[in-house]
Amino acid sequence: LRCRLYSASWTRPRQVTMLMRCSGRSRTAQHFPVPESLLEEAAVQPYVHNCFVNVWEERYIHRFCIFFKRHSRLRANVLLSTGGRKFQGDAVV
Secondary structure, three states, X not given: OXXXXXXXXXXXXXXXXXXXXEOOOOOOOOEEEOHHHOOOXXXXXXXOEEEEEEEEEOOEEEEXXXXXXOOOOOOEOOOOOEOOEOOEOOEEO
16 A cells, blocks of 8 residues: 655655555455554554545545554654644654
């Protein structure tokens, strides 16, 4: 699964590949993303949150799944912080 990683360790987002888990060996088996393979600092924040975002562009709707870690003890992410708001953690889109 190709995705974009916004890491607190980097100064620019990067295109990365996320691992997937399969529920079985058949072709109809479900696939589940494993964002834990990309997000850092599992000892500080072991939980991964997710949400869906819809973006309307004229007649088209784009739906994105966002996985993220956010915690006061995680490093500040300059890619996701704006103005006076500081985002501490990583995100994958």
